[in-house]
Amino acid sequence: MTAPHPSVLALDLAALKGPDATLQRHLETCASCRAHVTAASPSTEPVPTWAQTAAGSRWRLRLPWLSAAAAVVASLVFFVTLRQPEETTRSKGHPSFALYIERGHKVHLWDGRSPVHTDDRLQLKVAAAGFSYLVVGLDTPQGWRSVYEGEVDPNAATPLPNSWRVDEKDPVVHLGFLLCHGACKPAELEAAAVERPRTSQRWWSDFSLQRSDP
């Protein structure tokens, strides 16, 4: 007589904690349960980017003004490496920005080219390379408008606590990033967008996202 199969819950727990003696005997004679335990057992596979990103972010946070600002980018995660600096006195490399896009249930890094869709949610991760303060601006017909400002970790990649939803009204989302030491002012965005500083005191980068709904 064949022993009854344990439940999948029991098999899942055995995959994590090891089977007890009774279950071990069953597994030795039951290929399907053995296969289940194998499939559910801890792996050594590489951890995908979306998991690493999710651990440090709060995708559900939405602020009304952010929606109105129409910012950006849902399910795409993109990574933008900045151009070579005009002044290369920094010892920690150059700042870089990664844009993550949440679209439906998927989160991915933006590839720097693909269009975003309405209701995509965007989140930024910045490696400040020694800078300690960030102002994020949105280019609007009325000029640059600050959508985020705050301190960032100068020594580690920092996911911003906010995410932005891509609004159906905006065919293009143009974001600018100004890094500095101490508290630079949102009013500096206008000048920074023109002068594009890449110095040890100020660092500017920007990118444009095209919106194209399927």
Add this chain to the structure above:
Amino acid sequence: MNVEDSYRRYFPLVRERCRRLLGDGPTAADVAQETFVRFLQTRVTGGDDGVVRWLYRCSGNLVIDHLRRRRTTVAVDDLAPSPTSSHAETAALVRSFVGRLAKDLPSEVMQAGLLIHVDGLTQLEAAVVLDVTERTVRRWLDSFGQAAAALDEGAKP
């Protein structure tokens, strides 16, 4: 436990459960990912037992949400019930009508139905996962069985 350890320890069973409920396709992968993202953003306590119970509940809710959003009836083969399920007849009905059931029944009733008829859990295990009494699980299963039977009856020529 850091994200790497958490992913390697728990994501395989999340992925397998979503495959069990939704088949081996992109939808199952999406739901598994969403479940794990929520896990990473939630402080789940109770060790492995508590985490597994939480993952079952969360993945179940997301599967049900997905089934409710689907416009078409789920194909029979989309569900891959556990070989440990001992309710073959009802499980067959679940496979036939799971999309309709998800739209018609409350989430907790669907959760109980999936745990028992697709995962093959005992009523006691389902009660522990859902943090309710066995009596409550039996009541939900009665509702689930009646709804499945009614759909089956309505489908007969």
